[in-house]
Amino acid sequence: MSLELDRRLADVGTRFRIFPQPRFLQKADGSGPLFAEPEQVIVSVEPAAMRPGPGDDRMFVIDAIGKMPYNNFFRPPYRGAARPPVQPGGDGHFDHLDPASREFSAATMYATVRRVLDIWEDYFGRTIQWHFESDFDRLELIPLIEWNNAQSGYGFLEFGFGRSPNGTTDHTRPFCENFDVLAHELGHSIIFAEVGVPASPLDEGIDYGGMHESAGDLVAIVASLHFHSVVDHLLEATKGNLLTVNGLDRVGELSDSREIRVALNPLRMSDVGDEPHDRSLPLTGAVFDTMVEVFQHDLVAKKLITDDLRVRSTNLPGSVHDLTEIQAQFTSSYTGNEAAFKESLLRARDYLGRLLAVTWSDISPDFLTYHGMLRAILRADREITGGDNAQIIRECFAWREIAPVPTSMLLRPRTLTSCGLAAAERAPAPHGRGHAIPSPRSDGSALPAGRS
Ligand SMILES: [Zn+2]
Structure with missing residues (x-):
């Protein structure tokens, strides 16, 4: 996204805070996390146009309760129990959320996907229409299910948690806060939509x-x-x-x-x-x-x-x-x-x-x-x-x-012979105009290039 557009969005968009890289990345000297503080990002949607979730006209977060991962027989839209949508602060922005809270993780998922889409729609110079538009108008974002995996599918992204070294679910590593993982998955959606x-x-x-x-x-x-x-x-x-x-x-x-x-x-x-x-x-x-x-x-x-x-x-x-x-x-x-x-x-x-x-x-x-x-x-x-x-x-x-x-x-090189043009040199086009029809020699062979 151009620096000019980024500056323009700062005046009209909605503020969030997200971690540029996972919080578990440590400084080399072991003195703490590499990115200790979340960085402000501004999505292109105005505060007045934000919908519950957070959400907008392209995507929305739904923080499902007790949900199993989607599969071939269980697909969006999700109709089960869910936690209440995350609310903006009094000014309509979402940069007030405590990074230790569940609401922060849910809002991060929205802000990350929305921001990456904003960036790439600017490079495309137009709206990227979802590849699942024949079934749904909005991408469903499910931030924190009890699963040590994550998946993107037809109309949804649903994310669980990383694994600890002993193979159990590590609740300190929610995939929905991993900017690279979310952006990579949205990249697949962009290719499905555009290619x-x-x-x-x-x-x-x-x-x-x-x-x-x-x-x-x-x-x-x-x-x-x-x-x-x-x-x-x-x-x-x-x-x-x-x-x-x-x-x-x-x-x-x-x-x-x-x-x-x-x-x-x-x-x-x-x-x-x-x-x-x-x-x-x-x-x-x-x-x-x-x-x-x-x-x-x-x-x-x-x-x-x-x-x-x-x-x-x-x-x-x-x-x-x-x-x-x-x-x-x-x-x-x-x-x-x-x-x-x-x-x-x-x-x-x-x-x-x-x-x-x-x-x-x-x-x-x-x-x-x-x-x-x-x-x-x-x-x-x-x-x-x-x-x-x-x-x-x-x-x-x-x-x-x-x-x-x-x-x-x-x-594969093509010779005058393989093109059937070798004899053309013997029979120039009348009046110097092109498209002489080559006349093959009677034995069917053609003359070597450069000889006549
Ligand atoms: Zn991939």
């Missing part, structure tokens, strides 16, 4: 499955880069050196965050198989690398780093000494220029969000391949920037080994 599903039973959907998981992670990563605390922490820990391979050791405590681990993964296609989560990693890495390269090009344009440093801090293998030297140069460039680095990163984030929205609007789910995704991303870049970032995209995807499969017809 759809393969139509043919002959379509194994291997790259489709990887694309889906990658999209869930990218939706979450881009959304989490809307928390000032996350962006500040990321930049402070890395001094702007976000090159992804071996990047995890530079992000410090944030490396405990699943989405950060996913974004900074070093895997290529030859490292992964067909399992969708594994297969998603090179694609997610290629897309995140693209954002990092766009960020670094912007730093060069602003003369905040040298082009030489940008070139050396790519994904190419470097010695340990190089990495230390590169980090030292980033640290000296970043120091004193923190705000400018942050502005560049947020611009790169918004480019990436828009790039993905245009791409997902464009691709077909049928027989989808990563190479087809790459071409859709290049088309999206042409639409957004006129193709400015095409070479960055090519290089980031090539490093991940995302290319036409070796058996692709795209890679």
Whole structure:
């Protein structure tokens, strides 16, 4: 979401507080939680338009009592017993709730999903209509059922609690407060709504499955880069050196965050198989690398780093000494220029969000391949920037080994012979106009190219 829209929403939307990352993530020195305080977020819905739950015209929370998880025979809408809806404060906002209360967890679930939807609808430039609109108009959000699992399904998200090491339900870890998990699940809904599903039973959907998981992670990563605390922490820990391979050791405590681990993964296609989560990693890495390269090009344009440093801090293998030297140069460039680095990163984030929205609007789910995704991303870049970032995209995807499969017809050379055109050179079109019909030699063979 653009900074301008974010500022506009601050004047009209409804205030909530949510934790950018789970409360159980600890500082490396053990001195306490990494994100001790919830951060204010403002959803696009005005206080006057809020409905009980909290809810609005797109989604609502229902805090079910004694509910079993949904299954194939038990589906929304939920009609059983429920706790009373969470009430706003006297000013119509929800930022008064005590983080230790059940109401806080319920409101967090609404605010997280609503905020992520706001962010992505801005990148799409329109309303994202639910894929279940033929049955329901609103997404049902069930925050705290007695279950050590969570699921998203047709018309609902329902969340329980994490497990303790001995396998019992850990009530201190409600999944509904995990921003990354909720955002990832909403990402799947966005893909169902905007891309759809393969139509043919002959379509194994291997790259489709990887694309889906990658999209869930990218939706979450881009959304989490809307928390000032996350962006500040990321930049402070890395001094702007976000090159992804071996990047995890530079992000410090944030490396405990699943989405950060996913974004900074070093895997290529030859490292992964067909399992969708594994297969998603090179694609997610290629897309995140693209954002990092766009960020670094912007730093060069602003003369905040040298082009030489940008070139050396790519994904190419470097010695340990190089990495230390590169980090030292980033640290000296970043120091004193923190705000400018942050502005560049947020611009790169918004480019990436828009790039993905245009791409997902464009691709077909049928027989989808990563190479087809790459071409859709290049088309999206042409639409957004006129193709400015095409070479960055090519290089980031090539490093991940995302290319036409070796058996692709795209890679098969066609000779004049195979096109039946070899004889054309002997029979130029009359008056120099095109479309001469080749006249094959009597023995059926064609002349080699370049001879007549
Ligand atoms: Zn997933």
